[in-house]
Amino acid sequence: MTRLLLAALLMQSPADPLADRALAAAQQGDGPAAARLWQQAIAQDPRHYDSLFNYGVYLHRNGAQREAVALLDRAAAVRPGYQVHLIRGMNFQQLERREEAIRAWRQALPFQPRNVKLMQVLSVEYSRGRYFQEAAAIAREALKVAPDDENLYLLAIKAHHDAGDLPAAAELAAGAVRRFPNSARAQFEHGYYLQKRGVTETALQHLHLAMDLDPRYEEPFFFYGDLLVKLSQWEKALAPLRKALEIRPDYSPARVALSRALMNLGQLPAALDELKQAARLDPNNAQPWVMLSQIYFRMGQEDEARIAKETSLRLRRENPGVLEAAQPRPFPER
Amino acid sequence: MGHKPVRVFLLFLLFCAAGRLLSQGVATRNAPAAPRGAPSGRPFAATFDDIGTKAGLTSPVIVGNAAAKKYIIEANGTGLAAIDFDRDGWVDLFVVNSSRLEGFGNTTPPTNRLYRNTGKGAFTDVTKTAGLDRAGWGNGVCVADIDNDGDDDIFVTYWGPNLLFLNSGKGTFEEAGARLGVAGPPKEWSSGCTFLDYDRDGRLDLFVTSYQQFDPATTPAPGKTSNCEWKGMPVFCGPRGLPFGRATLFHQRSDGTFEDVTQASGIGAIQGFYAFTAVAADFNGDGWIDIYIACDSTPSMLFRNEKNGRFREFGVETGVAFNEHGFEQGGMGVGVGDYNRDGLLDIVKTNFAGDHPNLFRNIGGGIFEDSVLSAGLAVNPQYVGWGVALLDLDNDGWQDIFQVNGHVYPELDRGGRNETYRQPWLAYRNLGDGRFEDVSVVAGSGIGVKHSSRGAAFADFDNDGNIDVAVMNMGEPPSLLRNALTGSMRWIKVALEGVLSNRSAIGAVVTIEAGGVRQTLPVLCQSSFLSQNERRLHFGLGQAARVDLVRVQWPSGKTETFDGGTAGTTLNLKEGAGRK
Numbered sequence: 001m002t003r004l005l006l007a008a009l010l011m012q013s014p015a016d017p018l019a020d021r022a023l024a025a026a027q028q029g030d031g032p033a034a035a036r037l038w039q040q041a042i043a044q045d046p047r048h049y050d051s052l053f054n055y056g057v058y059l060h061r062n063g064a065q066r067e068a069v070a071l072l073d074r075a076a077a078v079r080p081g082y083q084v085h086l087i088r089g090m091n092f093q094q095l096e097r098r099e100e101a102i103r104a105w106r107q108a109l110p111f112q113p114r115n116v117k118l119m120q121v122l123s124v125e126y127s128r129g130r131y132f133q134e135a136a137a138i139a140r141e142a143l144k145v146a147p148d149d150e151n152l153y154l155l156a157i158k159a160h161h162d163a164g165d166l167p168a169a170a171e172l173a174a175g176a177v178r179r180f181p182n183s184a185r186a187q188f189e190h191g192y193y194l195q196k197r198g199v200t201e202t203a204l205q206h207l208h209l210a211m212d213l214d215p216r217y218e219e220p221f222f223f224y225g226d227l228l229v230k231l232s233q234w235e236k237a238l239a240p241l242r243k244a245l246e247i248r249p250d251y252s253p254a255r256v257a258l259s260r261a262l263m264n265l266g267q268l269p270a271a272l273d274e275l276k277q278a279a280r281l282d283p284n285n286a287q288p289w290v291m292l293s294q295i296y297f298r299m300g301q302e303d304e305a306r307i308a309k310e311t312s313l314r315l316r317r318e319n320p321g322v323l324e325a326a327q328p329r330p331f332p333e334r
Numbered sequence: 335m336g337h338k339p340v341r342v343f344l345l346f347l348l349f350c351a352a353g354r355l356l357s358q359g360v361a362t363r364n365a366p367a368a369p370r371g372a373p374s375g376r377p378f379a380a381t382f383d384d385i386g387t388k389a390g391l392t393s394p395v396i397v398g399n400a401a402a403k404k405y406i407i408e409a410n411g412t413g414l415a416a417i418d419f420d421r422d423g424w425v426d427l428f429v430v431n432s433s434r435l436e437g438f439g440n441t442t443p444p445t446n447r448l449y450r451n452t453g454k455g456a457f458t459d460v461t462k463t464a465g466l467d468r469a470g471w472g473n474g475v476c477v478a479d480i481d482n483d484g485d486d487d488i489f490v491t492y493w494g495p496n497l498l499f500l501n502s503g504k505g506t507f508e509e510a511g512a513r514l515g516v517a518g519p520p521k522e523w524s525s526g527c528t529f530l531d532y533d534r535d536g537r538l539d540l541f542v543t544s545y546q547q548f549d550p551a552t553t554p555a556p557g558k559t560s561n562c563e564w565k566g567m568p569v570f571c572g573p574r575g576l577p578f579g580r581a582t583l584f585h586q587r588s589d590g591t592f593e594d595v596t597q598a599s600g601i602g603a604i605q606g607f608y609a610f611t612a613v614a615a616d617f618n619g620d621g622w623i624d625i626y627i628a629c630d631s632t633p634s635m636l637f638r639n640e641k642n643g644r645f646r647e648f649g650v651e652t653g654v655a656f657n658e659h660g661f662e663q664g665g666m667g668v669g670v671g672d673y674n675r676d677g678l679l680d681i682v683k684t685n686f687a688g689d690h691p692n693l694f695r696n697i698g699g700g701i702f703e704d705s706v707l708s709a710g711l712a713v714n715p716q717y718v719g720w721g722v723a724l725l726d727l728d729n730d731g732w733q734d735i736f737q738v739n740g741h742v743y744p745e746l747d748r749g750g751r752n753e754t755y756r757q758p759w760l761a762y763r764n765l766g767d768g769r770f771e772d773v774s775v776v777a778g779s780g781i782g783v784k785h786s787s788r789g790a791a792f793a794d795f796d797n798d799g800n801i802d803v804a805v806m807n808m809g810e811p812p813s814l815l816r817n818a819l820t821g822s823m824r825w826i827k828v829a830l831e832g833v834l835s836n837r838s839a840i841g842a843v844v845t846i847e848a849g850g851v852r853q854t855l856p857v858l859c860q861s862s863f864l865s866q867n868e869r870r871l872h873f874g875l876g877q878a879a880r881v882d883l884v885r886v887q888w889p890s891g892k893t894e895t896f897d898g899g900t901a902g903t904t905l906n907l908k909e910g911a912g913r914k
Contacts, residue, residue: 130566164364164366166366196366196369197369198368198369230707230708286660287659287660290650290656290660291660293650293651294650294651294652294653294701296651297648297651297652297701298699298701302648302651305648305651306651309650309651312650312660313650316662326364327358327362327364327563327564327565327566327688328364328565328566329563329565329566329567330565330566332566
């Protein structure tokens with residue numbers, strides 16, 4: 001017994017007391033003192049995990065991300081674990097080093113392989129980096145862990161959509177509807193993919209169901225109306241599009257679709273009014289101005305058409321890439 | 335060291351990094367394939383077999399490095415022209431050649447090629463004897479009788495001074511670009527060109543586009559910026575991020591020389607584009623010739639003729655600048671016809687991969703709507719589309735669509751990608767109800783062979799009454815797709831000769847009446863991709879045995895009606911000989 005106690009005492013790092021004092025100082029709000037003590041502890045024991053980790057977290061919280069990363073990398077080398085990799089990832093993210101953040105979080109995941117939240121974060125970050133295939137794969141993994149989580153379904157649908165795998169997205173949307181038949185979002189997603197596949201009648205049914213389930217959810221109203229516009233059912237498209245705009249007045253695509261329906265009904269002044277509103281409510285969006293130029297031209301007002309066109313082109317220049325889908329790319333492993 | 339639990343401060347999941355999406359060098363939007371309609375079940379009688387090599391089209395077209403493209407200039411390829419240069423009634427083929435940045439060492443650089451059609455299913459290379467063996471970085475071509483002497487002359491655009499080859503009428507050509515004033519700046523990268531008589535003086539003027547101001551010394555290397563990648567792969571930069579091109583209009587004086595009227599005509603007022611194919615036609619039906627230009631990753635442009643020597647650009651206003659959702663596109667080639675037989679000229683435009691083509695349906699007054707989705711043409715977004723035409727391939731009386739494809743990055747062929755540099759071509763049959771059907775898989779062996787193609791010239795090369803296709807392939811000899819149309823469908827051809835108008839009748843619009851239906855086609859100079867189709871118009875007649883009436887709207891502004899003729903013949907119509 002004595003021998004065991006002696007062994008434990010011998011294993012205690014000389015930096016431990018300093019690290020404990022540093023933590024206490026930090027908890028009392030004396031950051032500078034804590035920092036000094038952690039520095040001393042690390043000087044005494046360069047592989048002192050607690051000091052490397054806690055000082056790294058302290059620096060992370062205080063906006064010194066570069067310094068934090070250096071310490072946390074050392075901590076992770078001493079003792080890899082969920083928390084250290086998670087916070088490394090957060091630091092990298094704040095340094096806008098997305099790929100390194102993703103790598104760090106991927107290193108965290110094996111320590112908590114059923115951590116759905118972390119999988120969600122990874123999927124979102126993969127998507128932001130245009131690594132859409134990877135985003136879809138991790139979202140699917142998350143769904144396997146928590147198949148009753150509707151949000152995971154929606155995440156996986158979006159990830160597969162971004163990856164260009166529309167059949168998989170459609171399949172997931174169909175699965176979501178089966179599992180969550182009373183979810184407006186699930187009904188909407190299913191309707192959306194049905195209309196993409198050209199199954200318009202069934203798509204309209206599901207979109208309508210979504211409208212009934214959640215009358216404050218604007219997207220089904222827009223897509224329902226927009227689909228009717230595409231089917232040249234101009235008159236029937238007006239009500240759902242107006243409802244979408246009642247819910248969300250700055251919903252530019254809905255207003256543009258409404259103006260298209262009005263234009264095809266020969267109601268050019270009304271279409272013009274809608275587009276003017278869209279331009280006012282969503283001033284950085286070029287689309288209403290494109291339509292404005294076309295309606296002015298049809299009304300024979302070529303000078304106004306020109307001004308609207310030039311505005312649309314200026315907004316395009318000022319917001320490059322806004323009107324385009326990002327290109328997928330493979331994640332660089334190293 | 336003890337394994338006591340680590341005590342940490344609060345962990346905040348502050349996932350708030352900037353979400354700016356990186357772009358790429360070319361306009362595209364990951365468009366998925368739209369659903370295909372149910373098969374019509376109707377047989378498609380046109381089949382295309384590649385007889386190019388067998389017929390003697392053997393010289394490869396060299397454009398930059400074959401395995402990897404460092405600069406965008408190596409990727410865009412060239413056009414070709416269907417031209418009956420010796421007026422023997424058989425359509426010959428002129429192929430623009432290009433060059434490469436590394437040079438050719440001790441070997442002879444490639445030159446343009448003129449292949450004379452012997453009329454016996456073969457072509458003879460007469461480049462040297464014709465005086466057309468010029469090397470250089472060639473791009474586009476347009477053909478017309480610019481001096482109204484009865485034979486066709488050839489204009490070729492270059493990275494460098496452009497060349498104008500005047501046809502002597504004796505099988506030879508004389509280069510006169512600089513002498514006549516159309517060579518352009520010495521370092522310009524010109525791409526599209528079209529002859530047109532915009533002021534109705536009976537003399538053809540010339541419109542030239544340049545793709546961009548290109549200088550390898552100042553162009554970033556592959557992968558250097560977000561404009562230099564494709565789906566994560568480092569590739570040549572652009573066109574985005576590189577200096578824009580411009581458009582130039584030359585007016586032909588009475589002495590046959592040309593003057594630059596770019597500013598005076600209003601063309602120069604528009605800037606900020608990467609322009610490719612230029613097509614001149616009367617798009618708004620007012621009797622004056624307009625100009626439509628397919629632009630890459632910038633809005634495409636429609637210059638409306640203001641009837642006073644000036645043009646105004648109305649692409650956005652008239653609905654032909656973007657797709658139906660207002661997206662910029664990587665525009666390449668243009669075909670013009672009347673696919674729905676309403677007498678108005680429609681436009682089909684090819685675009686980059688991850689996008690659909692456009693089918694701009696003319697709804698009157700020079701206003702267009704993109705009908706690509708309802709027409710069923712949004713089914714093949716995986717291809718980069720180039721040369722294209724709206725022509726009746728099976729002589730059923732409805733204008734079909736033929737499109738050639740090819741990606742711009744040969745690096746794709748190194749594996750691991752779901753895209754390839756070489757791609758098959760496409761044939762869409764017009765179903766007659768506003769929809770098209772992809773019939774590529776039943777349209778013969780030649781259409782499915784993969785090339786990286788650019789220009790395409792459409793003509794009845796073997797005079798058998800149906801449309802054949804010559805295609806420019808990157809790094810390979812051209813293809814010649816012979817249409818082996820079977821069945822009992824009939825046809826007629828219409829050849830125009832202007833008198834008050836320019837002799838080539840470029841800008842004329844011809845409407846025929848046969849079997850109770852009307853069909854309309856324009857006489858074009860450049861179209862497709864930087865290419866020139868046969869100017870003699872080809873109409874399929876279905877089962878109609880004769881054409882009852884031909885109405886010609888001449889570029890001079892006059893409209894005449896002519897008696898029709900029997901199917902299977904060519905109507906040669908001269909301005910002034912018809913009824914007013």
